[in-house]
Amino acid sequence: xxxxxxxxxxxxxxxxxxxxxxxxxxxxxxxxxxxxxxxxxxxxxxxxxxxxxxxxxxxxxxxxxxxxxxxxxxxxxxxxxxxxxxxxxxxxxxxxxxxxxxxxxxxxxxxxxxxxxxxxxxxxxxxxxxxxxxxxxxxxxxxxxxxxxxxxxxxxxxxxxxxxxxx
Amino acid sequence: xxxxxxxxxxxxxxxxxxxxxxxxxxxxxxxxxxxxxxxxxxxxxxxxxxxxxxxxxxxxxxxxxxxxxxxxxxxxxxxxxxxxxxxxxxxxxxxxxxxxx
Numbered sequence: 001x002x003x004x005x006x007x008x009x010x011x012x013x014x015x016x017x018x019x020x021x022x023x024x025x026x027x028x029x030x031x032x033x034x035x036x037x038x039x040x041x042x043x044x045x046x047x048x049x050x051x052x053x054x055x056x057x058x059x060x061x062x063x064x065x066x067x068x069x070x071x072x073x074x075x076x077x078x079x080x081x082x083x084x085x086x087x088x089x090x091x092x093x094x095x096x097x098x099x100x101x102x103x104x105x106x107x108x109x110x111x112x113x114x115x116x117x118x119x120x121x122x123x124x125x126x127x128x129x130x131x132x133x134x135x136x137x138x139x140x141x142x143x144x145x146x147x148x149x150x151x152x153x154x155x156x157x158x159x160x161x162x163x164x165x166x167x
Numbered sequence: 168x169x170x171x172x173x174x175x176x177x178x179x180x181x182x183x184x185x186x187x188x189x190x191x192x193x194x195x196x197x198x199x200x201x202x203x204x205x206x207x208x209x210x211x212x213x214x215x216x217x218x219x220x221x222x223x224x225x226x227x228x229x230x231x232x233x234x235x236x237x238x239x240x241x242x243x244x245x246x247x248x249x250x251x252x253x254x255x256x257x258x259x260x261x262x263x264x265x266x267x268x
Contacts, residue, residue: 008199016195020187033191037198073226103181125175126182154175161178 006047015063018127022067024104025111025123027074035074039067057137064124064138065162071123110160118153121146121162 008090019039023032043063046052052062124135133148136143169245187195 005203007204009196011198012192012195015218017186020191021182021185024185025182031183033187034185036191037195040195040199042197042204044206048206098253104185107179107181121174122179125172126179128176128183150172150175154172154178155176 008044011043011059015043016040017061018060018129019063019067020063021126022123023071023127025108026071026119028113031074035059035067035070039063039070042066042070043151057134061134064130064134068120104125106161110157112158113160114153117149118156121143122157125150 010079019036020029022034024143026032028036040063043059043066046066047059052059055129056062056111111119114122119137121140124138132143132146136146139146
């Protein structure tokens with residue numbers, strides 16, 4: 001049975017920016033924007049088909065679950081070097097702040113060098129409001145496992161970034 | 168409960184500081200509203216199609232059932248002795264024609 005219709009405008013305002021940051025961790029801002037749109041449209045479709053179950057988590061967790069699949073699909077179509085070195089399509093905000101552009105590109109480059117599960121965890125952790133419980137629901141794994149992945153991912157990310165920073 | 172990992176938040180700060188511009192937000196809103204409207208239209212169309220299909224199916228079943236009933240209860244030509252007379256298996260056209268009169 002289909003759920004009652006939510007306030008989609010509010011959902012886009014709340015979840016859109018979080019998904020945008022999630023995708024920016026792996027794609028250029030232009031690509032990220034398109035992928036956010038794709039995820040939101042899939043969210044509407046799935047919600048209307050009654051596939052969202054409130055008992056299993058929030059709309060936000062569900063949206064991130066969809067975003068994961070969208071990211072995996074998009075990754076198949078985009079060569080690895082495009083994911084990390086495409087600086088041509090940065091958004092207006094980033095263009096006016098070259099420091100941020102460099103930092104974001106650097107971070108994206110480093111994230112792309114993590115193991116797939118670590119990449120996933122780190123991308124989900126970009127949203128500072130996300131809880132370990134939410135991430136566990138999205139990834140369908142125990143909270144303890146998420147914690148250990150977070151610890152390892154953090155260490156590896158720091159090491160990769162330090163190596164890149166060395167002259 | 169947010170994850171509150173300060174060290175990780177420091178590492179991810181550049182990405183956490185990103186936000187979509189108004190144009191992007193507007194684009195997403197429009198796409199979602201369009202999808203919502205399309206979904207509603209599809210539901211209405213599907214319901215109408217279902218109804219039309221049910222009506223056609225019911226009419227077809229009615230016609231078939233009616234034909235069977237009419238055929239079952241109507242007197243057949245075989246019961247008519249005259250027809251029996253002119254329809255014997257080995258009758259020639261002339262024989263049948265003569266018996267018609």
